[in-house]
Amino acid sequence: MIGYMTVGTNDLEKAGQFYDELFTIIGAKRFMADDHIIIWAIKPGAGMFSVIKPNDGKKATVGNGTMVAFAVDSFEKVKNLHAKALALGGSDAGEPGPRGETYSFAYARDLEGNKMAFFCKQ
Secondary structure, three states: OOOEEEEEOOOHHHHHHHHHHHHHHOOOEEEEEOOOEEEEEOEOOEOEEEEEOOOOOOOOOOOOOOEEEEEOOOHHHHHHHHHHHHHOOOEEEEEEEEEOOOEEEEEEEOOOOOEEEEEEEO
């Protein structure tokens, strides 16, 4: 149902490096990039993620309550994505582990403070 998710950045180059490295774990690659936006996808047109410099020219800020969730196929990838985000300079927002009876999650924030979740069905 979701076509893409976009978060703001104040440093497109650093955000690009962060997500290039992070997404090596799930095989997502840059689908499109210019001096304003970078878009990654595993399969272009389905579930894309992007970072963008705000169009209004104002500073990008973190949305309160905004989060993007990346679905993966194993708890090992949940743990690896969380660890990689922290190694790349992101911050912890919730250790990997079960949430409820059927899913496992981990939470992190990127270099700008945007919150993300990594999850899988147990």
